[in-house]
Amino acid sequence: MTTEVIKIKGADLQTEEMILNLGPQHPSTHGVLRVILKLDGEVIIAAEPEVGYLHRGTEKLAENRTYPQMLVISDRWDYLSAMSNNLVWCLAVEKLLQIKPPEKADHLRVIMVELNRIASHLVFFGTYGIDIGAYTPFLHAFREREKILDLFEEVSGARMTYNYIRIGGVMADLPADWVGKCRSFLEWMKDRFPEYDTLLTGNPIFQDRTKGIGVLSQAQAITYGVTGPNLRGSGINFDLRKDEPYCSYEKFKFDVPTGANGDCWDRYWVRIQEMKESVKIVEQALDGLPAGETNAKVPRILRPPMGETYAQIEAPRGSLGIYTISDANDKPYRVHVRAPSFINLTMLQEILVGQKVSDVVATLGSIDIVLGEVDR
Amino acid sequence: MTPASLFSTIRTHISDIREIPAPEAVAGAPAHEGKPYRDPLLFVDCPASKWLDLARFLKEDPQLDFDFLLMVTAADYLAPAPKMDVIYLLFSMKHRHKMFVKLSVPREGASVPSVMGLWKTADWQEREVYDMYGIRFDGHLNLKRILMWDGFTGWPMRKDYVHIPDRYDD
Numbered sequence: 109m110t111t112e113v114i115k116i117k118g119a120d121l122q123t124e125e126m127i128l129n130l131g132p133q134h135p136s137t138h139g140v141l142r143v144i145l146k147l148d149g150e151v152i153i154a155a156e157p158e159v160g161y162l163h164r165g166t167e168k169l170a171e172n173r174t175y176p177q178m179l180v181i182s183d184r185w186d187y188l189s190a191m192s193n194n195l196v197w198c199l200a201v202e203k204l205l206q207i208k209p210p211e212k213a214d215h216l217r218v219i220m221v222e223l224n225r226i227a228s229h230l231v232f233f234g235t236y237g238i239d240i241g242a243y244t245p246f247l248h249a250f251r252e253r254e255k256i257l258d259l260f261e262e263v264s265g266a267r268m269t270y271n272y273i274r275i276g277g278v279m280a281d282l283p284a285d286w287v288g289k290c291r292s293f294l295e296w297m298k299d300r301f302p303e304y305d306t307l308l309t310g311n312p313i314f315q316d317r318t319k320g321i322g323v324l325s326q327a328q329a330i331t332y333g334v335t336g337p338n339l340r341g342s343g344i345n346f347d348l349r350k351d352e353p354y355c356s357y358e359k360f361k362f363d364v365p366t367g368a369n370g371d372c373w374d375r376y377w378v379r380i381q382e383m384k385e386s387v388k389i390v391e392q393a394l395d396g397l398p399a400g401e402t403n404a405k406v407p408r409i410l411r412p413p414m415g416e417t418y419a420q421i422e423a424p425r426g427s428l429g430i431y432t433i434s435d436a437n438d439k440p441y442r443v444h445v446r447a448p449s450f451i452n453l454t455m456l457q458e459i460l461v462g463q464k465v466s467d468v469v470a471t472l473g474s475i476d477i478v479l480g481e482v483d484r
Numbered sequence: 485m486t487p488a489s490l491f492s493t494i495r496t497h498i499s500d501i502r503e504i505p506a507p508e509a510v511a512g513a514p515a516h517e518g519k520p521y522r523d524p525l526l527f528v529d530c531p532a533s534k535w536l537d538l539a540r541f542l543k544e545d546p547q548l549d550f551d552f553l554l555m556v557t558a559a560d561y562l563a564p565a566p567k568m569d570v571i572y573l574l575f576s577m578k579h580r581h582k583m584f585v586k587l588s589v590p591r592e593g594a595s596v597p598s599v600m601g602l603w604k605t606a607d608w609q610e611r612e613v614y615d616m617y618g619i620r621f622d623g624h625l626n627l628k629r630i631l632m633w634d635g636f637t638g639w640p641m642r643k644d645y646v647h648i649p650d651r652y653d654d
Contacts, residue, residue, distance in 0.1 A: 160629075205518075331603055331604045331605065333553055346577065412518070451609070
């Protein structure tokens, strides 16, 4: 009898779609990102990311700065891997100037960029745990990252915005006994990976929250221009370090881990494996560290000839590219940054559709964006 | 494929395109300026009216197979002739070749067809070009500002953009 009454009472209940704002101030957005979600119950039927809260107009700033001055600003795009940003800017300008850095500089660049990749993936590992509800991995990840930042502080004097890789080479040679410290860090780091597996990777709750969630198919990944671990998570073996080597990457032996299903789990797993590969690369680069100069001969005032170039590298978040046009002046005529975070984020509007609200944060975290790079 | 063979393949299907020659040193330029440099890739100039045909051909022809749109951007020129270029960098995952396509458009009231239907990554990148340069993309489903706020006036990346002082200056 009671059920009948409830049924009759419920018949005139109105159901309607609901708009939910995620962000701009929300810890899981890792910066200031707003995602407007349209919900039917707890299922997402449309999602629209809103970006631009951190826009600083670095492309416009570049047009009013000399080439070396722009290097300082490049640190601020992806502030978790500033070495990569320095490197891609230097590669672009070196192409225009047609100079080649010495072999030792190439090795030092590889060492720094790969250490930075580990640091950047550690931030992902830690914050992704928090996103899903595990706080402890974060403390472990930041303990390790601290050691890398200490190493960087010794070579460059800074902990976030290094400005270490310079046009034509690097800022300075390594300090005495730095190689030893780096080696002991790598040895120590290798023992941490099994720890991470017991902490998070092998955790059944974590696996339940990530497997089969936020699936990005191969076709979707390509049409959205997705690069980096997100693309490899979908099972496409594409890594600029292998496919278009720069800075003598062809000399080092390493594997390119790829996922199978393109879900959050695969994107996570690829990053964890990449850290292990980076350790291998740094070891090889330290072993084969050549003697000699760390800088090519670069004129004091840089005035590249007319021309245009596109330089790209495999940054921790994907293929980071710089497109510059030079008009034979000491300032670039046009600079465009192909920011991997910005382009990877585009896919969010499609892969969120059909998911539950509780999986939004898991999906967003697995794309691993840095808002400083999205908005530039 | 080499740039030359890419160009000849495309040329047989779309005849309106033109290869952009590499820049040459200005006669009488001082020696310290050096030789101009441009990436050894194919640079093609295409009229905006033919861009959609060309884009579809580039994507769908099995020999070319440009399935990956790496970058969309633009550049503004005031001299010698005022114009704007919309610049596309295409890449093929299968054949691993790249090429640039440039569309020259007038500085005022310019519009080019959107390629959002072919490469979804064009969605945000075209919005960014619109936001920064004011070039409209016909057929784009959500053409509005992306990095600047909605009430912003002017096109900040244009060479003749003048900043109007506001309460943040001082």
